[in-house]
Amino acid sequence: MSQIRIGILFGGKSGEHDVSILSAESIFRAIDKNQFLVIPIGILKNGHIANAHENKQMLSSEVHSLIPNNFPYNSINISSFQLKDHVDVIFPVLHGPNGEDGTIQGCLEIADIPYVGSGVIGSSTGMDKEIMKRIFMSHQLPVLPFYSFKKYYWQEDSAEIIFQISNQIGFPCFVKPANMGSSVGISKVKYEADLKKGIELALKYDNKIIVEKGIEAQEIEVSVLGNDNPQASLPGEIIPDRDFYDYDSKYSSSNSKLVIPAILDSNSLSKIREYAIKAFSSLDCAGLSRVDFFVDKKDHEIYINEINTMPGFTKISMYPKLWEASGIGYQDLISKLIDLALERYENKIKLF
Ligand SMILES: Nc1ncnc2c1ncn2[C@@H]1O[C@H](COP(=O)(O)OP(=O)(O)O)[C@@H](O)[C@H]1O
Ligand SMILES: [Mg+2]
CATH class of the missing domain: 3.30.1490.20 (ATP-grasp fold, A domain)
Structure with missing residues (x-):
């Protein structure tokens, strides 16, 4: 069987440009090379698609030998039908505005190509913290005032x-x-x-x-995987090394701790997993999402904080680590996400 060509969109305009590069490199190293041919497609900070030279410059030299050298970087347009001539599936490893908010997903819908993760609605409603919380409330999911x-x-x-x-x-x-x-x-x-x-x-x-x-809370995260019948991983806990989990504690300092599985009573653990799946389905998400919770330290009440429809995806990020602890290794997780992208696309084209 010939290899499936996976275009990895990475970088992007948002503040999470660098995190996205790390996720893309991790996928690049780990993906099953027998099954998949990977084509990294960098997006510069100004929003333009990187040319072949810029694309290499965005990635560390150890992965350069893996980049196919006959890809037409200069003529690629991600919202055009022409994209299908060069790749079979897109993995948009882009975070934040312009990547995780339905905009890129809309381009890929126009290009009529399968892609990993949520579609336009799941991505956009998951990005806007107000809209997200209103939808959660309408599904009886607990959110803070x-x-x-x-x-x-x-x-x-x-x-x-x-x-x-x-x-x-x-x-x-x-x-x-x-x-x-x-x-x-x-x-x-x-x-x-x-x-x-x-x-x-x-x-x-x-x-x-x-x-x-604002409450004093344990921060619990759950990974969700699937399309119509999504599954939730074991929950994990983040213990920030300061007052709250701010930008520096996420990326600069390494003293914040991840505890997997989270230390919580079994009733709370199962409630959190149930809420995570309900949250994922309420926004019509697909593929993957990480759902983040607060458990009040005073009365142990559970609240959903947010959903991340394209969570950090390096090998050591919470999303893959939670699946690793739940029995799905990083390479298998990537293959499953690609299968889910193809499944979602097949189900959609049957409608036309
Ligand atoms: N209502 C809250 N009560 C307590 N801590 C909070 C609350 N909202 C946010 N935080 C803290 O701020 C961090 C970032 O907030 P979050 O809403 O998750 O934003 P982002 O989408 O940027 O991750 C959280 O991980 C948590 O440490
Ligand atoms: Mg957060």
């Missing part, structure tokens, strides 16, 4: 917004750009006097803000 508003309203009546947050949410609260990731633009606000500063920081990254009640 939140208040959301747009920039224009802040400019019009900031006093009213501060009043509403103080009354409805209280302190400490977390102020977040509605569409971001990697904790970029997020702050923990302990006093009303610091709210303005937190909101102005978040407004640098998005025109919509979400403010949530």
Whole structure:
């Protein structure tokens, strides 16, 4: 049987450009080379597709020998039918805005090509923290109290917004750009006097803000895999080495700990797995997602924090590590995701 050609889209315009490169390299090294021919397709920070030379420069030299040298980097257009002449499946290992938010997925729908992960709706509703939480609530999934508003309203009546947050949410609260990731633009606000500063920081990254009640919590993550009948991994716990899991504790320092499986009573563990699957299905996700929870340290109540439809995917990232602990190794996980992409595509084309 001839090899299936997998185009790995990586890099991208978002703040998570570098993380994406690491995930792509990990996949590149681990993928079953008998079954798959991998073509890395880099996206530069300015959003353009990298040419052959730039593509090599984005990747470390040890993987250069694996890059096919006859790929037409200069003429590739990811939302064109022509893409199908060169690759069979796309793995968009892109995080954050423009990668994980339905935009690239829309291009791939137009190109009529199978791709790994959620489609347009799952990706876009999973990206916007306000919309995501409203859908979760409509499926009786527990979320912390939140208040959301747009920039224009802040400019019009900031006093009213501060009043509403103080009354409805209280302190400490977390102020977040509605569409971001990697904790970029997020702050923990302990006093009303610091709210303005937190909101102005978040407004640098998005025109919509979400403010949530802050709790002292265990941070639990679950990996979900599948299409119509998704499965949940064993839950794991993140123990940040500081006040909260901010950008530096995610990427710069290594003192944050991952504990797999999470140390929780069996009832909470099974509830979290059930919620993770329900959350995945409620947004119509496909392929993979990591669902993140808070378990209140005071009363052990469980809340869903968020879903990540294209979680970090290096060999040592939480998503693959949770599957490893649940019996699916990294190479098999990649093959399964490609199978799921093909299955979803086949089911869709039957409709036309
Ligand atoms: N409501 C909250 N209560 C307690 N901690 C929070 C809350 N919201 C966020 N955090 C902390 O901030 C981190 C980043 O927030 P999150 O909503 O997951 O944003 P991102 O999408 O950038 O990962 C969380 O991992 C957690 O450490
Ligand atoms: Mg998070």
